[in-house]
Amino acid sequence: MEGPARMAQDRSMWNEEQCWEALERRDRNADGQFYVGVLSTGIYCRPSCTSRRALRKNVRFYATPQEAESAGLRACLRCRPLETQSDPAARIQELCRHVEAHPDDPHDLADLAARAGLSRFHLQRSFKAAVGLTPKQYVEACRVRKLKQSLRTSQDVAEAVYDAGFGSSSRVYERADTRLGMTPNQYRRGGRGVAITYATAESPVGLMMIGATDRGLCFVQFGDSEDALLGALRKEYPAAGIAPMGTPHPVEFRNWIAALTNHLAGNQPRLELPLDIQATAFQMRVWNYLQSIPYGEVQSYGEVAAGIGQPSATRAVARACASNTVAIAIPCHRVIRGTGELGGYRWGLARKRTLIDLERAKRGVCFSLPR
Numbered sequence: 001m002e003g004p005a006r007m008a009q010d011r012s013m014w015n016e017e018q019c020w021e022a023l024e025r026r027d028r029n030a031d032g033q034f035y036v037g038v039l040s041t042g043i044y045c046r047p048s049c050t051s052r053r054a055l056r057k058n059v060r061f062y063a064t065p066q067e068a069e070s071a072g073l074r075a076c077l078r079c080r081p082l083e084t085q086s087d088p089a090a091r092i093q094e095l096c097r098h099v100e101a102h103p104d105d106p107h108d109l110a111d112l113a114a115r116a117g118l119s120r121f122h123l124q125r126s127f128k129a130a131v132g133l134t135p136k137q138y139v140e141a142c143r144v145r146k147l148k149q150s151l152r153t154s155q156d157v158a159e160a161v162y163d164a165g166f167g168s169s170s171r172v173y174e175r176a177d178t179r180l181g182m183t184p185n186q187y188r189r190g191g192r193g194v195a196i197t198y199a200t201a202e203s204p205v206g207l208m209m210i211g212a213t214d215r216g217l218c219f220v221q222f223g224d225s226e227d228a229l230l231g232a233l234r235k236e237y238p239a240a241g242i243a244p245m246g247t248p249h250p251v252e253f254r255n256w257i258a259a260l261t262n263h264l265a266g267n268q269p270r271l272e273l274p275l276d277i278q279a280t281a282f283q284m285r286v287w288n289y290l291q292s293i294p295y296g297e298v299q300s301y302g303e304v305a306a307g308i309g310q311p312s313a314t315r316a317v318a319r320a321c322a323s324n325t326v327a328i329a330i331p332c333h334r335v336i337r338g339t340g341e342l343g344g345y346r347w348g349l350a351r352k353r354t355l356i357d358l359e360r361a362k363r364g365v366c367f368s369l370p371r
């Protein structure tokens with residue numbers, strides 16, 4: 001297609017010169033107004049795309065992605081011009097970046113919806129589907145993350161609480177109780193004031209230690225001895241009150257262990273256990289996503305990154321997997337390298353392979369991973 005693009009008649013007309021100027025500014029407001037094709041690469045983009053700028057003689061403008069496609073161009077993988085047109089995922093992704101950058105803004109639902117160009121209802125629903133949290137929970141998760149960062153450096157808890165956008169310390173204590181698992185003071189002091197009880201159980205991949213607060217599991221890990229496992233638990237929560245579970249174990253705890261063992265034996269594909277763990281907003285998204293990978297299946301770090309809407313965050317996804325403190329309950333063993341290699345596992349590759357093979361055998365999948 002040659003010459004200036006035909007622009008939609010129902011909005012203000014953009015001539016070629018205006019398109020070019022908007023492109024030079026990488027003007028986000030121009031996104032959706034026109035699309036930019038580069039003849040030398042065969043790719044078309046949104047005006048705000050951050051990929052390298054083309055020579056003007058190779059650039060053509062199109063009113064719609066369809067026009068660009070019919071000129072033989074392919075959608076850019078970086079700015080995903082098709083998604084922004086129809087799929088709210090990219091808008092939600094941008095919204096997440098915005099909230100992360102400004103955790104202390106009020107971010108009420110109406111503002112967020114307007115920013116994403118979606119109705120409040122639509123935003124609420126698609127946000128939850130894409131991120132695993134409601135927008136409100138996400139805003140809080142970002143604040144909690146900022147709070148955790150400032151708690152590590154700040155002398156003054158109250159100040160850090162206000163600084164993270166919570167407004168009043170009673171509110172953060174109330175929220176943090178469910179979101180952090182521990183209150184800010186407890187978190188700052190490595191779990192001081194938190195009572196954790198633990199027990200061990202045999203599993204197909206060796207000794208398993210399960211630690212819990214009265215709200216849920218905070219530790220599920222494998223090791224070679226109870227001493228080593230207890231060491232790992234103490235390292236995770238250095239100031240918590242840690243004690244062996246009394247016998248008989250409380251009924252909830254017995255149920256949690258039974259669920260974990262049934263799951264490991266392949267008799268309970270879906271596992272839903274209350275967790276009492278600490279997470280950054282990013283970890284929370286990764287971990288929520290991991291819980292959606294079905295029993296017996298694996299995905300690559302790249303697929304998980306794409307799945308949470310951050311395709312370039314592969315390494316950060318791998319780090320989030322490696323920092324999981326509750327094995328199996330958050331099935332980080334189901335994530336492997338795109339090449340089919342196992343990647344890493346906090347509790348050793350042999351255990352990871354056994355877990356994957358076990359799940360596949362139960363699912364009747366009869367191929368195995370390269371060794």
Ligand SMILES: [Zn+2]
Nearest residue numbers: 045049076079
């Ligand atoms: Zn692009």
